[in-house]
Amino acid sequence: MERGEGGNEQPRSGVEGAVRGAAVVFGVTSRVGRELALRFAERGHPVWVGARDQAEAERIAKDIAVRTRVVAISGGFDARAVETHAALVSSIEAAVGPIERMVIAFGDMGDDGRRDPQMLRRIVEVNYLGAASLAELVADQMAARGRGIIAALGSVAGDRGRQSNYAYGSAKGALALYLQGLRNRVFSKGVHVMTAKLGFIDTRMTWGLATKIPIASPEAASHAVLEAMEARRDDLYWPPFWRGVMGVIKAIPEAGFKRLSL
Amino acid sequence: MADWVKRDMEGWGRWPVISAEVARPETRADMVKAVGDSQGDGLLAYGLGRSYGDTALHSGHVVMTTRLDRFLAFDPATGWLKAEAGVSLEEVLRVFVPRGFFLPITPGTKFVTLGGALACDVHGKNHHVDGSFSNHVRSFELLTASGEVLEVRKETHPELWKATVGGLGLTGVVLSVELRLTPVAGPWIEMESVRVEDLDHFFAVSAESTGFTHTVGWIDCVTTGKAMGRGIFMRGRHAPQGIEAKKSLLGRVVDAADRLLDVPIDGPGWLLNQATVKAFNEVYFRKHPRGQKNSIVHYEPFFYPLDAVRHWNRIYGKRGFLQYQMVLPKTPDQRPLREILGAITRSGFGSFLAVIKEFGPTDNGWLSFPTPGVTLALDFPNHGAPLLELLERLDAITVEAGGRVYLGKDARVSRESFQRMYPEWEAWKAARDAVDPKGVFRSTMGERLGLVTPGGRS
Ligand SMILES: Cc1cc2nc3c(=O)[nH]c(=O)nc-3n(C[C@H](O)[C@H](O)[C@H](O)COP(=O)(O)OP(=O)(O)OC[C@H]3O[C@@H](n4cnc5c(N)ncnc54)[C@H](O)[C@@H]3O)c2cc1C
Ligand SMILES: NC(=O)c1ccc[n+]([C@@H]2O[C@H](COP(=O)([O-])OP(=O)(O)OC[C@H]3O[C@@H](n4cnc5c(N)ncnc54)[C@H](OP(=O)(O)O)[C@@H]3O)[C@@H](O)[C@H]2O)c1
Numbered sequence: 001m002e003r004g005e006g007g008n009e010q011p012r013s014g015v016e017g018a019v020r021g022a023a024v025v026f027g028v029t030s031r032v033g034r035e036l037a038l039r040f041a042e043r044g045h046p047v048w049v050g051a052r053d054q055a056e057a058e059r060i061a062k063d064i065a066v067r068t069r070v071v072a073i074s075g076g077f078d079a080r081a082v083e084t085h086a087a088l089v090s091s092i093e094a095a096v097g098p099i100e101r102m103v104i105a106f107g108d109m110g111d112d113g114r115r116d117p118q119m120l121r122r123i124v125e126v127n128y129l130g131a132a133s134l135a136e137l138v139a140d141q142m143a144a145r146g147r148g149i150i151a152a153l154g155s156v157a158g159d160r161g162r163q164s165n166y167a168y169g170s171a172k173g174a175l176a177l178y179l180q181g182l183r184n185r186v187f188s189k190g191v192h193v194m195t196a197k198l199g200f201i202d203t204r205m206t207w208g209l210a211t212k213i214p215i216a217s218p219e220a221a222s223h224a225v226l227e228a229m230e231a232r233r234d235d236l237y238w239p240p241f242w243r244g245v246m247g248v249i250k251a252i253p254e255a256g257f258k259r260l261s262l
Numbered sequence: 263m264a265d266w267v268k269r270d271m272e273g274w275g276r277w278p279v280i281s282a283e284v285a286r287p288e289t290r291a292d293m294v295k296a297v298g299d300s301q302g303d304g305l306l307a308y309g310l311g312r313s314y315g316d317t318a319l320h321s322g323h324v325v326m327t328t329r330l331d332r333f334l335a336f337d338p339a340t341g342w343l344k345a346e347a348g349v350s351l352e353e354v355l356r357v358f359v360p361r362g363f364f365l366p367i368t369p370g371t372k373f374v375t376l377g378g379a380l381a382c383d384v385h386g387k388n389h390h391v392d393g394s395f396s397n398h399v400r401s402f403e404l405l406t407a408s409g410e411v412l413e414v415r416k417e418t419h420p421e422l423w424k425a426t427v428g429g430l431g432l433t434g435v436v437l438s439v440e441l442r443l444t445p446v447a448g449p450w451i452e453m454e455s456v457r458v459e460d461l462d463h464f465f466a467v468s469a470e471s472t473g474f475t476h477t478v479g480w481i482d483c484v485t486t487g488k489a490m491g492r493g494i495f496m497r498g499r500h501a502p503q504g505i506e507a508k509k510s511l512l513g514r515v516v517d518a519a520d521r522l523l524d525v526p527i528d529g530p531g532w533l534l535n536q537a538t539v540k541a542f543n544e545v546y547f548r549k550h551p552r553g554q555k556n557s558i559v560h561y562e563p564f565f566y567p568l569d570a571v572r573h574w575n576r577i578y579g580k581r582g583f584l585q586y587q588m589v590l591p592k593t594p595d596q597r598p599l600r601e602i603l604g605a606i607t608r609s610g611f612g613s614f615l616a617v618i619k620e621f622g623p624t625d626n627g628w629l630s631f632p633t634p635g636v637t638l639a640l641d642f643p644n645h646g647a648p649l650l651e652l653l654e655r656l657d658a659i660t661v662e663a664g665g666r667v668y669l670g671k672d673a674r675v676s677r678e679s680f681q682r683m684y685p686e687w688e689a690w691k692a693a694r695d696a697v698d699p700k701g702v703f704r705s706t707m708g709e710r711l712g713l714v715t716p717g718g719r720s
Binding site for chain 2: 062
C-alpha cells in the first residue's frame, strides 16, 4: 500500500489523533466512488481507496491528499477474490485505522448482454458475492466497536427483472436483499446499512447512451449518497424520480409485465 | 477497446462542426488503450473545447481528457503543482486560491484544461512580464503514438518539448503537467483603467504601465479617423496583504452572475449586426470617464469577465463566429496595425470585442503563438464568404509585417500563409514525425495547414 503525498503541508487529520474514523471505498475507479472518497476526506475522514488497477487507485489517493490534506491510502483488491477479503480488511484497518464508513462502488454490467456461464459467474461474483463478502466482514468490525455506516451502490435494475439486463439486475437485487438482512442483523449493534439505487449516472457505464431520461452527474450522486448515509436512510433512489418510476414498474402485475419489452 | 461514440464536435466558435468517434477514458489505462484503438484514422485529444476553430477537431477518433483530472502532488514551499492534463484552470483556482496560490498564466477564460493550455501554449495579460504557459512548466508526461509514456523536460527532450508546447495536440496526449503556481495574498487585484483616446495614446499608456504585471486594452474598431484605436486600457497586479474590496457586495454580484447568466438557446442571426456592434462600442467607450479610474476587484471580473455568461458563444446563433487574433512586430508608426484596423472598419464587419495587448520576449515552442509585438484579437459573426475575404486581407497584412495568426483561434488560414507566419514549422514537423512516424495524431487543422497528412503517414 502506498501513501498519497500532499506536498509538505501537515495533514489536517490523520491516523494519529484523527477526529473521525476511516472511510473506505472499494471500486474507486468508478467516478461515483472517487467523488464519494473525496467527500469523506473533505469531512475529515482518513480514507482508503481500492481498485483492481492499483496505480490508478494511487493517483486518486494522491488527488484526495492534495485537495484535502487528509491522509489517503490506496490499495489493490479484486471483488471476486473473496478468499482474500478477510486479510484485506485487516490490512486496511492496520493502515488507516478502524473503519467508520464504507462504500461498495464496484459493479459490473457484463458485456453486450452476454449470458454464457462465464459471464454469469462474473456478474454474480462482482455485484453480489464480492459485495456481500466485503460488507459482511466490515460490518463485523463495525459491530464489535458499536458504530459505522455501510453503503453499496445498487441499481434500479435490481428492483424488477427485465429482459434487457436481468443478469446484472438480479445480482444487484440479490445484493439489496442481502444488505436488508445485514441491516437487520447489525442494527441493534449501532451499525447502519444502506442501499443506494442509482438510475443513470454520467460514468463509463452510461457513456454514449442515447436516452431522453435525465443522466445525473457523479458529483451530485456522491453528495446524495453521503447525505443519505449520514441520515441513516435504509435506501436511496438517485435521481429521486426513480423511486416513483420503479414504484410503478414494480406494481405492474406479472401477467401483463411479461408481455412488455422493457 | 475503449467505448467509441459518434458525436458532432465543435470548438468555441461553433464553426466548423466535425463528426468524430469519441471516447472519454476514465482511467489512464483506458486512455492508453484508446490511443491503441485509433490506428488508421488518427486521433486527437480534446479538452474543454475552448479553442475556437478546428484546432481541437478531427474526423477520426477523438479522446476527451476531462475525466483524467487528478492533482498528483503539490509543494507549498515552492508552488510546484503536478496535475493531470484534464484538470481545468477553474479547479486549480478553486483549490489553491484559498491556500494563497494563483495560476502563473491564465487566458481570458478559466474553462480550459491544463493539457489545452500547454498544447496552445496560452498567454495572459502578463505576457510582457512572465511569458506564456510553457515558461512555468518544468515537465510533462506525454503518451506517444507507440503507447509509451515519456517524461518530457526541456533538458532531456529539447525537440519534443519545442514540438509539444504549442504543438496543438499533434505529438501525443499530454497526461500530466508540472506547473509552478504563484504565491498571492488573496483573490484581490489592484486595478486601474485609463480611457485612451487613440492608438498613439494606447502605446503611450502601455509604455508607462511598467509597474503593472497585467495589462490589456479594449479598443473600438468601428470608429475611424483621428480617434481610431480609442478604447480602455486596463492594468492590474495581485493585491498585497491587507488590501481587499468590500467583499459582500461584489461577492454577491459574482455569485449571482454565476448562477443566473447563461445563454440557453441560440441567438437569432440579426442580434449582432452592424448597428448593435456600433452601439455597443460607443456605449462601452463613453461609460468610462475621461482619464483614469482605480479600484480593487476580485480576480473573476478582472481575468474572466466573459465566464460570467455561461454559453456566450451561443449569442452568435447557429452559424457560429470566428475569432481572429494576430501579433505584429512593433514598428515606430504602427503602420500594419493601422492598416488592419482600417481594413476592418471599411469592411463594416465591426467586432464586438477587440482586445489589444503588447507581448514581451519569447522562447517557447516552434508553433507557440506569442512573439514580441502587439497582438489584436477580434470576434466576427460568421458572415461567410465576405468575412473570409476580409480575413484573407488581414492575413496578407500580417504576413507582410512579419506577424502571425494564433492557431488556437483559427479555422481558415491557408497553408501558404501559415508557412510564412511560422517559418519554424519544418523543424516542428521533423520532430513530430520522429515521435509519431505513422501519423497517428491528426487534426482538421493539422491537415489544413500541412502539419500532418490526411489518412496517415505524416
Ligand atoms: C473566452 C475565451 C478567452 C480566451 N482567451 C485566451 C487568452 O487570453 N490567451 C490564450 O492564449 N488563449 C485564449 N483562449 C483560447 C484557449 O485558452 C485555448 O484555446 C486553450 O487551448 C483551450 O483549452 P481547452 O482545454 O479548451 O482545449 P481544447 O480547445 O479542447 O483543445 C485545444 C488544443 O489542445 C489540444 N489538447 C487538449 N488537451 C490536450 C492534451 N491532454 N494533450 C495534448 N493535446 C491536448 C487539442 O488537441 C487542441 O489542439 C481563449 C478562449 C476563450 C473561449
Ligand atoms: N452509471 C450508472 O448509470 C449506474 C446505474 C446504476 C448503478 N450503478 C452502479 O454504480 C456503481 C459505480 O458504477 P459506475 O457507474 O461508476 O461505472 P464504472 O465506472 O464502470 O464503475 C464500476 C467499477 O467497478 C469496478 N470493478 C469491476 N469489476 C471489479 C472487480 N472484480 N473487482 C474490483 N472492482 C471491480 C471497476 O473497476 P475497474 O476499473 O478495475 O474495471 C469500476 O471501478 C456500480 O456498482 C454500478 O453497478 C451505476
